[in-house]
Amino acid sequence: xxxxxxxxxxxxxxxxxxxxxxxxxxxxxxxxxxxxxxxxxxxxxxxxxxxxxxxxxxxxxxxxxxxxxxxxxxxxxxxxxxxxxxxxxxxxxxxxxxxxxxxxxxxxxxxxxxxxxxxxxxxxxxxxxxxxxxxxxxxxxxxxxxxxxxxxxxxxxxxxxxxxxxxxxxxxxxxxxxxxxxxxxxxxxxxxxxxxxxxxxxxxxxxxxxxxxxxxxxxxxxxxxxxxxxxxxxxxxxxxxxxxxxxxxxxxxxxxxxxxxxxxxxxxxxxxxxxxxxx
Amino acid sequence: xxxxxxxxxxxxxxxxxxxxxxxxxxxxxxxxxxxxxxxxxxxxxxxxxxxxxxxxxxxxxxxxxxxxxxxxxxxxxxxxxxxxxxxxxxxxxxxxxxxxxxxxxxxxxxxxxxxxxxxxxxxxxxxxxxxxxxxxxxxxxxxxxxxxxxxxxxxxxxxxxxxxxxxxxxxxxxxxxxxxxxxxxxxxxxxxxxxxxxxxxxxxxxxxxxxxxxxxxxxxxxxxxxxxxxxxxxxxxxxxxxxxxxxxxxxxxxxxxxxxxxxxxxxxxxxxxxxxxxxxxxxxxxxxxx
Amino acid sequence: xxxxxxxxxxxxxxxxxxxxxxxxxxxxxxxxxxxxxxxxxxxxxxxxxxxxxxxxxxxxxxxxxxxxxxxxxxxxxxxxxxxxxxxxxxxxxxxxxxxxxxxxxxxxxxxxxxxxxxxxxxxxxxxxxxxxxxxxxxxxxxxxxxxxxxxxxxxxxxxxxxxxxxxxxxxxxxxxxxxxxxxxxxxxxxxxxxxxxxxxxxxxxxxxxxxxxxxxxxxxxxxxxxxxxxxxxxxxxxxxxxxxxxxxxxxxxxxxxxxxxxxxxxx
Ligand SMILES: Nc1ncnc2c1ncn2[C@@H]1O[C@H](COP(=O)(O)OP(=O)(O)OP(=O)(O)O)[C@@H](O)[C@H]1O
Ligand SMILES: Nc1ncnc2c1ncn2[C@@H]1O[C@H](COP(=O)(O)OP(=O)(O)OP(=O)(O)O)[C@@H](O)[C@H]1O
Ligand SMILES: [Mg+2]
Ligand SMILES: [Mg+2]
Numbered sequence: 001x002x003x004x005x006x007x008x009x010x011x012x013x014x015x016x017x018x019x020x021x022x023x024x025x026x027x028x029x030x031x032x033x034x035x036x037x038x039x040x041x042x043x044x045x046x047x048x049x050x051x052x053x054x055x056x057x058x059x060x061x062x063x064x065x066x067x068x069x070x071x072x073x074x075x076x077x078x079x080x081x082x083x084x085x086x087x088x089x090x091x092x093x094x095x096x097x098x099x100x101x102x103x104x105x106x107x108x109x110x111x112x113x114x115x116x117x118x119x120x121x122x123x124x125x126x127x128x129x130x131x132x133x134x135x136x137x138x139x140x141x142x143x144x145x146x147x148x149x150x151x152x153x154x155x156x157x158x159x160x161x162x163x164x165x166x167x168x169x170x171x172x173x174x175x176x177x178x179x180x181x182x183x184x185x186x187x188x189x190x191x192x193x194x195x196x197x198x199x200x201x202x203x204x205x206x207x208x209x210x211x212x213x214x215x216x217x218x219x220x221x222x223x224x225x226x227x228x229x230x231x232x233x234x235x236x237x238x239x240x241x242x243x244x245x246x247x248x249x250x251x252x253x254x255x256x257x258x259x260x261x262x263x264x265x266x267x268x269x270x271x272x273x274x275x276x277x278x279x
Numbered sequence: 280x281x282x283x284x285x286x287x288x289x290x291x292x293x294x295x296x297x298x299x300x301x302x303x304x305x306x307x308x309x310x311x312x313x314x315x316x317x318x319x320x321x322x323x324x325x326x327x328x329x330x331x332x333x334x335x336x337x338x339x340x341x342x343x344x345x346x347x348x349x350x351x352x353x354x355x356x357x358x359x360x361x362x363x364x365x366x367x368x369x370x371x372x373x374x375x376x377x378x379x380x381x382x383x384x385x386x387x388x389x390x391x392x393x394x395x396x397x398x399x400x401x402x403x404x405x406x407x408x409x410x411x412x413x414x415x416x417x418x419x420x421x422x423x424x425x426x427x428x429x430x431x432x433x434x435x436x437x438x439x440x441x442x443x444x445x446x447x448x449x450x451x452x453x454x455x456x457x458x459x460x461x462x463x464x465x466x467x468x469x470x471x472x473x474x475x476x477x478x479x480x481x482x483x484x485x486x487x488x489x490x491x492x493x494x495x496x497x498x499x500x501x502x503x504x505x506x507x508x509x510x511x512x513x514x515x516x517x518x519x520x521x522x523x524x525x526x527x528x529x530x531x532x533x534x535x536x537x538x539x540x541x542x543x544x545x546x547x548x549x550x551x552x553x554x555x556x557x558x559x560x561x562x563x564x565x566x567x568x569x
Numbered sequence: 570x571x572x573x574x575x576x577x578x579x580x581x582x583x584x585x586x587x588x589x590x591x592x593x594x595x596x597x598x599x600x601x602x603x604x605x606x607x608x609x610x611x612x613x614x615x616x617x618x619x620x621x622x623x624x625x626x627x628x629x630x631x632x633x634x635x636x637x638x639x640x641x642x643x644x645x646x647x648x649x650x651x652x653x654x655x656x657x658x659x660x661x662x663x664x665x666x667x668x669x670x671x672x673x674x675x676x677x678x679x680x681x682x683x684x685x686x687x688x689x690x691x692x693x694x695x696x697x698x699x700x701x702x703x704x705x706x707x708x709x710x711x712x713x714x715x716x717x718x719x720x721x722x723x724x725x726x727x728x729x730x731x732x733x734x735x736x737x738x739x740x741x742x743x744x745x746x747x748x749x750x751x752x753x754x755x756x757x758x759x760x761x762x763x764x765x766x767x768x769x770x771x772x773x774x775x776x777x778x779x780x781x782x783x784x785x786x787x788x789x790x791x792x793x794x795x796x797x798x799x800x801x802x803x804x805x806x807x808x809x810x811x812x813x814x815x816x817x818x819x820x821x822x823x824x825x826x827x828x829x830x831x832x833x834x835x836x
Pocket of ligand 1: 014015017021039040041042043044045046047048426427456
């Protein structure tokens with residue numbers, strides 16, 4: 001597999017802030033991979049993905065996206081490769097209606113109008129929002145707005161999709177509908193590389209790999225199960241413990257058998273059932 | 280004393296093309312010292328409901344009783360100040376309301392408005408800052424220089440400083456990381472236990488409903504669809520699903536175990552309840568059955 | 570209070586006025602406003618009121634809604650008219666005290682100022698109630714187009730206008746939330762003397778300002794991430810459609826114009 005994103009030694013200071021937001025961070029994301037970035041508030045997750053998209057001018061280090069080295073000259077080519085969905089549904093809705101918003105990126109790219117109409121329609125169908133194409137944003141729920149944002153990105157057909165806490169302001173139903181779109185995208189033929197930033201461990205567990213960010217550095221990376229199994233790591237990076245770990249501890253307090261290492265939810269179910277059968 | 284809603288209706292912008300129903304015939308009792316969770320899909324009327332608790336909205340018809348205060352469509356705004364102090368209200372993303380030059384001044388803003396003198400207000404502010412766990416060295420800094428989590432705490436302290444007896448929280452932990460969330464919820468729990476505050480929590484987090492609330496109210500299209508102990512609400516899975524609601528993590532896990540063959544005589548809502556019931560169906564730690 | 574104001578609001582609908590091209594509506598509104606200013610005889614006023622009444626009927630909205638909506642502005646209109654009434658010299662003098670006077674010219678001027686204001690505000694309200702903000706922005710862009718020759722950034726201005734209009738409801742919501750949050754902390758916005766009221770505004774304005782800036786910042790980031798570079802090379806998704814109804818509207822106005830000219834000659 002080829003590397004889709006390569007970050008080397010990236011360092012960034014916000015103006016007039018002593019602490020660097022990114023501190024010599026290096027990492028790689030493979031083509032077609034789904035990576036989740038986790039870490040406590042202020043650990044540098046958003047700054048990292050913004051730097052990769054050329055949205056902050058980093059002072060030190062190197063970013064390569066789809067083989068293009070990020071420089072002031074190449075920044076618009078890099079951005080063509082990446083589609084970003086941000087946290088606040090209201091602050092990224094540019095168009096006056098759903099269809100206008102989906103078209104915004106296409107307009108910027110200078111796509112001819114007849115092609116644009118097809119792409120907008122197709123993208124809206126993919127996120128299940130075709131029936132709302134004339135709606136103004138003030139008459140949409142947060143989840144619907146986020147799906148429109150996703151449609152705007154799908155229409156551009158980027159090789160990478162970045163979700164920066166795209167579901168964190170939504171209700172459970174809204175979250176579900178957005179995650180369903182991502183799952184569907186992953187199953188498509190040309191599945192894009194996905195980077196999702198999230199505080200929701202269930203959502204993170206769906207990724208193939210986790211990157212734990214702390215104080216602007218990559219503290220660890222690995223399969224979700226590997227990361228969740230490392231209690232010391234979770235504690236030191238301010239992450240919550242997964243449900244199965246907490247359940248195992250409660251079982252131990254009850255004096256009952258319990259697994260002595262991390263199990264995913266389904267493994268835990270099987271383990272419990274096997275133990276039950278030995279009674 | 281308690282909080283009661285008696286046939287409360289509310290319409291936004293009545294007599295205009297924008298008229299929208301906010302509440303429909305709401306009848307509800309929140310006992311003194313209770314911890315109530317308000318849940319429901321977006322636009323179901325949760326925020327509209329809780330804004331009636333301190334008179335920010337007045338019923339179009341019907342009556343709200345909050346301890347000694349009575350609120351009807353004709354209640355004059357002049358009589359609401361005491362109610363505002365009695366019922367503290369933490370809005371969604373409350374850090375958006377900060378404005379003063381220093382943290383301590385911003386926290387003291389409420390007490391000053393409610394007629395306390397400068398010194399008393401300052402003391403109340405310092406006290407509230409301590410309650411929410413703000414370090415002393417931030418008190419004289421500008422609230423806009425703080426991290427998101429700290430700004431949230433300043434805003435909450437700004438509500439607690441006026442020493443309300445009822446605390447209304449509209450999704451207070453949205454956007455915080457899991458540990459920040461947990462600390463904040465434990466802080467509210469502590470206020471509830473130690474000062475017997477009546478707490479009303481609007482939330483999309485079913486784990487919070489399971490862990491902290493003793494009563495849950497399910498809203499839908501401006502109506503109260505169901506009210507009762509969390510246990511009774513979640514006991515009807517199909518209904519919960521139809522309301523586009525989620526389940527607590529432990530409950531979802533229990534459903535999976537049920538499919539495997541485990542049985543639960545009471546639906547577990549918390550990981551503790553789940554462990555309790557599982558322990559009976561598992562061998563003890565020494566390897567022998569019980 | 571803010572909620573009552575109708576000027577600047579849009580009510581989605583399917584009336585004839587809703588479906589007219591925004592360029593036609595903008596042009597005709599401008600034209601009618603000019604006519605109102607040129608109006609000088611009573612017959613014409615009567616005619617204009619009948620016309621505006623007809624337009625209101627065509628919107629499909631209730632008359633009461635217009636009347637209530639103009640309510641918050643009526644004092645502004647009355648105030649202007651009273652100034653005219655008391656300070657205009659000329660004609661027969663009925664009463665006179667210091668610089669104040671009541672003259673026949675004054676009365677005529679006051680009445681016509683009152684009527685003009687009322688007509689213009691009602692027409693502007695009809696325009697915004699039946700035209701989506703986006704369509705207004707598009708219409709303005711179309712009308713500004715000739716300015717391209719002098720290198721005026723027409724496309725950017727239009728996008729700015731459309732984004733600004735798109736954020737009006739969001740910012741109004743935000744203002745309401747902040748006001749509520751501060752009321753819950755004991756601020757009284759509608760109580761007390763002028764100084765007290767002015768001071769109550771500070772805890773509203775600062776958060777609103779801070780919020781608007783961070784919103785603008787996030788929006789700019791999102792637009793940049795989606796490839797917005799300003800300038801040219803952008804294509805347009807939305808095109809305006811001039812239909813026969815629009816031509817009809819323009820013809821109707823021309824007919825009205827002829828009627829008005831005839832009225833002028835009758836006098
Ligand atoms: N515009 C800014 N100006 C100054 N400092 C900033 C700015 N944005 C972020 N920071 C600081 O940079 C650090 C990293 O912030 P960043 O937003 O990347 O964190 P994050 O991991 O995305 O946090 P969260 O989970 O809260 O979104 C933090 O210490 C933050 O306070
Ligand atoms: N100022 C307003 N004017 C008109 N309608 C409003 C206004 N505020 C809310 N509504 C409408 O009232 C209904 C209930 O809104 P409310 O804000 O109480 O929902 P909610 O349950 O708090 O939703 P969320 O979970 O999204 O916060 C919605 O349909 C909403 O569109
Ligand atoms: Mg972030
Ligand atoms: Mg709400």
